[in-house]
Amino acid sequence: MADSNVATRSRSSLRAAARLSRRDAINLLVVAGGVLFVLLALPSLLTPYWVVTSTSAVTFMIVALGLGLLVGRVGMISLGQGAVLALGAWVGARLLFATALPYPIVLVMTGLITMVLGTMIGLPALRVSGLYLALVTLMLAGAITVVLVDTNFPNGGSGFLGYADQSTGTPPSIRRPSIAESDPAFFRYVVIVALLMFLLALWHIRGKPGRAWAAIRQSEPAALAAGVNVTVYKMWAFALASFVTGIAGALLGSASHVLYAYTFPTSQSIVLFAVVLMGGVYTLFGAVIAGVLLQVIPGAFTVWGIPSEWATILFGVGVLQVLTTAPAGIAHQLPSDLARLGRFLFGVARRRIPAGGRAP
Amino acid sequence: MIEIKDLTVRFGGVTPLAEMTLTFESGTCGLIGPNGAGKTTFFNVLSGFVKPHAGSVRAFGEDLLSMPHFRRARWGLRRTFQTEQAIEELSIYENVAMVHEHSKRGRAARREEVLAAIEFVGLDGDPATRVGTLGARDRRLVEVARAVVGEPRLVLLDEPAAGLPDEETEHLSSVIRAIPGHTGALVILVDHDMSLVSACCGVTAVLDFGIVIASGPTAEVLRDANVMRAYLGTEELV
Numbered sequence: 128m129a130d131s132n133v134a135t136r137s138r139s140s141l142r143a144a145a146r147l148s149r150r151d152a153i154n155l156l157v158v159a160g161g162v163l164f165v166l167l168a169l170p171s172l173l174t175p176y177w178v179v180t181s182t183s184a185v186t187f188m189i190v191a192l193g194l195g196l197l198v199g200r201v202g203m204i205s206l207g208q209g210a211v212l213a214l215g216a217w218v219g220a221r222l223l224f225a226t227a228l229p230y231p232i233v234l235v236m237t238g239l240i241t242m243v244l245g246t247m248i249g250l251p252a253l254r255v256s257g258l259y260l261a262l263v264t265l266m267l268a269g270a271i272t273v274v275l276v277d278t279n280f281p282n283g284g285s286g287f288l289g290y291a292d293q294s295t296g297t298p299p300s301i302r303r304p305s306i307a308e309s310d311p312a313f314f315r316y317v318v319i320v321a322l323l324m325f326l327l328a329l330w331h332i333r334g335k336p337g338r339a340w341a342a343i344r345q346s347e348p349a350a351l352a353a354g355v356n357v358t359v360y361k362m363w364a365f366a367l368a369s370f371v372t373g374i375a376g377a378l379l380g381s382a383s384h385v386l387y388a389y390t391f392p393t394s395q396s397i398v399l400f401a402v403v404l405m406g407g408v409y410t411l412f413g414a415v416i417a418g419v420l421l422q423v424i425p426g427a428f429t430v431w432g433i434p435s436e437w438a439t440i441l442f443g444v445g446v447l448q449v450l451t452t453a454p455a456g457i458a459h460q461l462p463s464d465l466a467r468l469g470r471f472l473f474g475v476a477r478r479r480i481p482a483g484g485r486a487p
Numbered sequence: 488m489i490e491i492k493d494l495t496v497r498f499g500g501v502t503p504l505a506e507m508t509l510t511f512e513s514g515t516c517g518l519i520g521p522n523g524a525g526k527t528t529f530f531n532v533l534s535g536f537v538k539p540h541a542g543s544v545r546a547f548g549e550d551l552l553s554m555p556h557f558r559r560a561r562w563g564l565r566r567t568f569q570t571e572q573a574i575e576e577l578s579i580y581e582n583v584a585m586v587h588e589h590s591k592r593g594r595a596a597r598r599e600e601v602l603a604a605i606e607f608v609g610l611d612g613d614p615a616t617r618v619g620t621l622g623a624r625d626r627r628l629v630e631v632a633r634a635v636v637g638e639p640r641l642v643l644l645d646e647p648a649a650g651l652p653d654e655e656t657e658h659l660s661s662v663i664r665a666i667p668g669h670t671g672a673l674v675i676l677v678d679h680d681m682s683l684v685s686a687c688c689g690v691t692a693v694l695d696f697g698i699v700i701a702s703g704p705t706a707e708v709l710r711d712a713n714v715m716r717a718y719l720g721t722e723e724l725v
Contacts, residue, residue: 338585341574349572352534353633354560354589409576 165318170311180426182314182382188418189324189375191403192411193368196328198400199408200337201364202344204261207248209396210268211369213275215241215376216386220281220301221289223380230304230381234320237377238370245369252361269393280386300384317378324371325411332411336363398439401446407456416457420445488512489551489641489673494542496528496697503528505697507542514667515674517684517691517705521718524694526677527569530643534566535559546641546673560590563640563672565633567647573629575619579605582618583632591637604636607669608662624655631662639672648680656683663687681709693717 170178194208219237226233251263283299284291307316331337339360342350350357380386402421407413420442425435453460489511496504503525518526531537533544535556544551546564554562565586574582583601588594605614608628612621618629627647634642644663648656664687666674678684684691685705692702695717701708708714 335585335588338574338577338581339589341577342585345574345576346568346572348534348536349568351536351556352560352564352566352568352572353586354557355585356557356589 162318162322166315170314175310176430177426178310178314179382180422182310182317183379184418184422184426185314185317185321186375186378186382186418187421188415189321189371189378190399191406191414191417191421192324192328193370193372193375194399194403195406195408195411195414195417196331196368197364198403199410199413200332200340200344201361202256203249203252203361203364204257204400205249205252205264205365205368206261206396206400207245207264207268207271208368208372209391209393209399210271211241211245211248211372212376212379212395213271213388213391214244215369215373216380216391217275217280217376218244218373219377220380220386223302223377224281224283224289224299230302234374234377238374241373241376242366242370245372246362246366249362249365249369252365253358265393265396268396272388272391272393275391276388279388280380282385298385301380301386303381313382317382320374320378324374325414328367328371329411331367336360336367340364398442401442405442405445405449405457407449407458407460409455410458413456413458416461489544489546489675491529492543492545494529494532494544495540496525496532496537497540503697504532504539507694507697507699509692509699509702511673511675511690511692513673514689515663515676515687517688518675518677518694519679519681519684519691520694523696524717525697526694527645528697529694530566530645530675530677533559533564533641533643557589560586563590563638564643565590565635565639565641565672566643567630567634567645569645569649571626571630573618573626573633576617578615578617579610579612579621579629579632580614582629583636586633587637601636604632607635607665608632609658624651624658627651627659628662631659635666635670635672639670642666642670642672642674644674644676644678646678647676648678648683656680659683660686685709 169181173181190208190212193211194205197203197205197208215237218240219233222228222233222236223230228236248264248267251267252260255263278288279290281289282291283289303313304316307313332340339350339355342353342355343357343360347357399421403414403417405420406415406417424441425438428435428438449456449460491507491509494504494507495502503523507525507529518529520526528537532539533551535552535554539552549562551559551562551564574585577585580601583604584597587597587601591597591600602614608631610625610628610632612625618626621629631644631647634644647663648659651659660683663674663676663683666672674687676684676687688705690703691705691708693700693708693711693714695713700713700717701711
């Protein structure tokens with residue numbers, strides 16, 4: 128009898144948990160409010176310069192999302208994501224020049240092709256981990272950058288590489304979706320794509336792959352003993368990360384209309400990793416922060432007349448700060464600091480206006 | 488029933504298991520021995536983490552060693568580790584469901600079976616609680632729940648009571664004793680706590696330097712002179 132009571136209790140509480148918990152509901156409201164604000168109000172509040180910068184910020188949120196999945200969920204450190212982004216940009220540009228297919232279809236195709244390529248970059252993860260995986264993926268990224276410098280990005284030329292040497296005149300531009308030709312419209316388009324990518328990631332994290340990744344991150348032998356095919360799930364993570372990063376690459380090409388190899392230096396992968404750590408790898412919100420940091424800070428530096436590369440120094444200090452004081456990143460630090468600030472202000476207010484009219 | 492024949496493991500010049508031959512019929516069986524005797528190596532062979540040099544393991548008529556390691560969970564092999572392996576960032580429910588979804592086809596009865604396993608080990612809190620927030624005893628019980636979910640056939644428990652105070656070991660002991668009756672699985676228990684082994688195991692085998700030096704009913708084995716010598720390090724009498 129007592130046993131069945133326990134069972135009923137645990138079953139009903141589980142059902143309650145399966146519905147929306149209060150915390151989830153609040154999170155959902157905040158996110159929905161934020162997305163609506165960004166979609167409807169933000170483009171009209173910003174100058175054209177900041178609309179373009181915000182578009183890159185949102186694009187890099189997708190990149191940070193992919194890297195965050197690898198590092199935070201599975202515990203695999205890849206320093207090749209910058210190169211995967213470049214691959215995505217190349218594939219996206221090539222497809223956009225070569226075909227007249229609807230833009231969303233090109234995006235998905237780019238994602239799938241980059242997924243295959245990016246998963247190959249992830250193959251060393253089956254043999255090495257930690258620092259060595261980071262090193263191997265960084266060397267692969269370096270190799271890809273070297274090849275890209277030689278082949279250049281497609282600019283409407285013919286042949287497989289799609290590059291034509293045009294020393295005169297403006298090169299044909301990489302197209303945008305027909306419904307989002309202007310900068311503000313394209314910004315909104317990118318926000319919606321990013322939202323879909325975050326939902327795709329969330330769906331994975333909350334489901335069977337997310338649980339398998341959590342098991343792998345905690346201990347590979349224990350994951351194997353629990354029946355997790357570690358090889359498959361590691362590759363699955365690389366595939367998902369490469370898919371979203373490839374789509375981000377395609378968006379990047381359309382955003383700037385023209386791509387240059389020098390905008391994808393190998394070092395970008397390292398900065399990307401540092402900033403993703405800063406934002407926080409254990410929550411999806413961390414990827415949002417990382418995207419903002421990656422683009423908005425250099426953007427602001429440019430406005431203030433400071434060389435934008437100096438942001439790297441700030442990121443270096445920032446990543447040290449985060450690693451020493453808040454390993455879960457700003458995504459974790461910010462809400463808890465805000466809560467502390469709130470409690471402090473509340474406490475000050477209470478002392479100023481004591482309840483019952485008498486000072487304690 | 489599990490039949491181990493001439494199982495030998497070599498790491499370079501070390502032989503952690505030397506022609507281990509042993510049969511466990513059913514119920515909860517103990518495997519004891521001093522540190523370094525080869526108990527965990529034996530579990531690692533069964534899990535597929537260590538490839539034996541020679542020998543065979545047949546469990547319920549099937550050749551266990553020919554299966555890929557991650558497939559063994561689907562076959563019905565479960566184990567706990569000396570160090571805790573319950574996944575901290577997942578909830579109790581997710582921890583157990585995770586094993587179920589990778590080891591058993593069909594999701595129709597998943598919720599029921601997972602909750603039944605949680606209930607069986609006596610975890611009466613909210614199954615949605617994150618494991619990282621639980622105490623040592625409850626985390627151990629989550630591991631045991633992971634080991635009994637989804638029709639296990641062979642359950643390996645590697646020092647499940649390590650670090651637990653006596654009164655908590657007692658509850659764990661009653662759970663371990665109930666596993667064969669509840670699931671039909673054969674349980675192999677490795678532990679240094681002799682009172683736990685005596686309480687749980689009908690039969691016990693003793694390993695020393697990779698050699699089975701005794702096996703049989705637990706009470707007799709624990710009285711065996713060779714076993715006393717292995718544990719207490721008495722001088723060779725012969």
